[in-house]
Amino acid sequence: MKKLTNTDKLNLVVLDMAGTTVADGGLVEQAFGAAARRLGVAPGSADHAEKLAYVRATMGESKISVFRHLFGDESKAQQANLAFEEAYGELVDGGRIAPVPGARAAIERLTGEGRTVVLSTGFARTTQDAILAALGWRDLVALTLCPADAGGRGRPYPDMVLAAFLRTGAVDGVQQIVVAGDTSYDMLSGVRSGAGIVAGVLTGAHDKEQLQRNGATHVLGSVAELPDLIARAEA
Ligand SMILES: [Mg+2]
Structure with a gap:
């Protein structure tokens, strides 16, 4: 086995929340329904179906960016985003989210191994905080990031990953x-950041083919498998 130097250690782990460490059972789509209603998009209409398909395809992107694309005008986008955040927050407060099985243990193992774990999201800070509070995860990791914490663009840009790199100084x-x-x-944000491992997980929105097509270096059943993958990569 080769001797590790500090520059081989995979010591910064940036994990997505919804669909990766947090199981929300389709709450994004439900909350989108509330936002669409607020903007007068009728449920069951072709317009609604088209917008929902866009929401699915861009899952993980900054939500305000998604609404800017869908509604064009900034004030409508802000209205939709507010309705989305309110609806999602109510669902979260209603106990509708849970950790992905094994996620907390995986995070604790990675942290215990001396790695720095960061949780990132496409949601606004208020929603991210509501999720962390609901799960009792507020003190679980060193840093949590939303798009606004990293210049506002969110994914697929590498900005949140690079903010984690800059702010933690972990590697x-x-x-x-x-x-x-x-x-x-x-996957795109990971590839564009230059990360050594960009792992897709199958507990959320997209399938293996989509993840690989966008640059996944590995595809895992769930984040619970990540600590072993990292350990193997360092061996
Ligand atoms: Mg996600």
């Missing part, structure tokens, strides 16, 4: 970053 180079997520945009 010497971007090749020591591990990114894991359930969507095409998570």
Whole structure:
């Protein structure tokens, strides 16, 4: 076995929340329904179906960016985003989310191994905080990031991953970053950041083919398998 130097250690792990570490059982789509209603998009209409298909395809992207695309005008996008965040927050407070099985143990193992774990999301900060509070995860990791914390663009840009790199100082180079997520945009953000491992997980929005097409270096059944993958990669 080769001796590890510090620059080989995969010591920064950036994990997506919904669909990766947090199981929300389709709450994004439900909350989108509330946003669409607020903007007068009739349920069951072709317009609704088309917009929902876009929401599915861009899962993981900054939600305000999604609404800007769908509604064009900034004030409508803000209205839709507010309705979305309110509806999602109510569902979260109603106990509709849970950790992905094994996610907490995986995070604790990675942290116990001396790695820095960061949780990132496409949601706004208020929603991210509501999810963390509902799960009792507020003190679980060193840093949590939403798009606004990293210049506002969110995924598929690498900005949140690079913000994690800059803010934590956990590793010497971007090749020591591990990114894991359930969507095409998570994979793109990981590839664009230069992360050494970009792992797709099958507990969320997108399938193996979509994840691989967008640059997944590995596809895992769930985030519970990630600590072993990292350990193998360092061996
Ligand atoms: Mg996700």
